[in-house]
Amino acid sequence: MVVIRSRALMSSRTAIGAAALLAGWLFSSALPAQDFGDTPYVQTPQNVVDTMLEIAKVGPGDYVVDLGSGDGRMVITAARQRGARGFGVDLDRRLVALANRNAAKAGVADRAVFYQRDLHVTDVSPASVMSIYLLPEVNLMIRTRLLATLKPGTRIVSHDYGMGTWTPDYQTELAAPGKTVGIGQRSKIFYWVVPGRAAGRWVWKLDGEGKPVEFGLALQQNFQVLEGTLMVAGRSARVESGVLTGEQISLSAVVDGARYEFFGRIFNHAIEGTARVTRGTQVRELAWSATRTEIWDPRHTAITTEQALKELH
Numbered sequence: 001m002v003v004i005r006s007r008a009l010m011s012s013r014t015a016i017g018a019a020a021l022l023a024g025w026l027f028s029s030a031l032p033a034q035d036f037g038d039t040p041y042v043q044t045p046q047n048v049v050d051t052m053l054e055i056a057k058v059g060p061g062d063y064v065v066d067l068g069s070g071d072g073r074m075v076i077t078a079a080r081q082r083g084a085r086g087f088g089v090d091l092d093r094r095l096v097a098l099a100n101r102n103a104a105k106a107g108v109a110d111r112a113v114f115y116q117r118d119l120h121v122t123d124v125s126p127a128s129v130m131s132i133y134l135l136p137e138v139n140l141m142i143r144t145r146l147l148a149t150l151k152p153g154t155r156i157v158s159h160d161y162g163m164g165t166w167t168p169d170y171q172t173e174l175a176a177p178g179k180t181v182g183i184g185q186r187s188k189i190f191y192w193v194v195p196g197r198a199a200g201r202w203v204w205k206l207d208g209e210g211k212p213v214e215f216g217l218a219l220q221q222n223f224q225v226l227e228g229t230l231m232v233a234g235r236s237a238r239v240e241s242g243v244l245t246g247e248q249i250s251l252s253a254v255v256d257g258a259r260y261e262f263f264g265r266i267f268n269h270a271i272e273g274t275a276r277v278t279r280g281t282q283v284r285e286l287a288w289s290a291t292r293t294e295i296w297d298p299r300h301t302a303i304t305t306e307q308a309l310k311e312l313h
Contacts, residue, residue, distance in 0.1 A: 042133070042180065043180070047176065052074070052157045053078055053081070056131075058078050059083065060083030062084040064078045065086055065122075069096075069114050070088075072112065072114055075103075076099070079106075087112070090116065091116060119134075127154055130157070131158075132156070132158045133158065133159035139163050140309050146194070152195060157191050158191075161188075163192065166192065168191055195298075197295070197298060200296045203290065204271075206277070219251075228242065230260060247267075248263075262274075
C-alpha cells in the first residue's frame with residue numbers, strides 16, 4: 001500500500017498549524033513539498049501489507065477500499081492471496097495505470113480495480129475493510145466522514161498513523177525492511193472497528209429468582225468506549241468496561257453486592273444477548289433483551305474536522 005496526493009480546504013488558522021507539522025515531516029523525509037491536505041507517495045513494504053491484511057482478517061467475503069493505492073499492492077494482495085475484492089484510488093494517473101497493469105499481471109483485474117480520484121470525495125460505503133497510509137492531519141480530515149459513512153463493523157487498518165483521540169482497538173509495531181521514511185525501518189499498524197450507536201437510555205427485565213426485576217441503562221458513547229449508569233430495582237452503579245465493537249456490546253457493573261455482565265448485539269433500538277449475574281459463588285446466565293427508549297448522539301459525532309485537527313497539537 002502507498003499514500004496519495006489529495007486536495008482539501010481548511011481554515012487558515014488550522015492550515016498554518018497543520019502545515020507546520022507537515023513541513024517538518026517532509027523535511028525529515030527529504031520528499032518534495034505538498035499542499036496542505038496532500039500526502040506524498042511512499043511505498044509500503046510488502047511484509048507490512050501482509051500484516052495489515054492479517055490484522056484486519058481479510059477474507060473472500062470482504063470488499064477492500066484503499067485510499068492511496070499507489071502501485072496497488074494492498075488491494076492486489078487482498079485479491080490474490082485472500083480472495084477479496086475491492087478498489088483503490090490515487091490522484092496520480094501514472095500510479096493508477098501502474099496499479100491496473102499490476103492487477104492484470106497478477107490475474108486479479110476482475111477483483112482489483114484502481115481509479116484516479118480524490119480520496120476526499122470517494123464513496124467508501126461499499127468497504128468492509130478500509131486501508132489507509134496517510135499523514136496524521138489527513139487521517140483526522142477524513143475521520144468524521146469515515147465514521148458517518150462506513151457500516152458498523154467495518155475494519156480500518158492504518159500504516160504508521162493513528163486517528164487522534166479515536167484510540168485503536170489494536171496496534172503493533174514491526175520491522176519494515178526497505179522502508180524509505182521514518183527511523184530504523186520500522187512501521188506501526190493501527191486497527192479500528194467502526195462502532196455502531198449505543199448511546200441512549202435502555203430498559204429491560206430479568207428474572208429475579210421468581211419475580212421480574214426492572215433494569216435501566218443510561219449510556220454515553222465516545223467512539224467505541226461506553227460510560228454510564230446501570231439501574232437495578234431502584235439502585236444504581238457506574239458502568240465498567242463498556243465497549244462497542246461494531247454492533248457487539250459488552251458492559252458490566254456491580255450493584256448491591258451482585259456483579260452484572262451483559263453481552264449482546266444491537267439491532268436498531270434493541271439488544272439481544274446474554275446476561276450473567278454473579279452473587280457470591282452463585283452464577284446465573286439469562287437471556288437478555290433490551291429496548292432503547294431514548295436515543296442520544298455519541299459524543300464524537302459533534303466533532304468537526306477543524307476540532308479534530310486540534311488533536312495534533
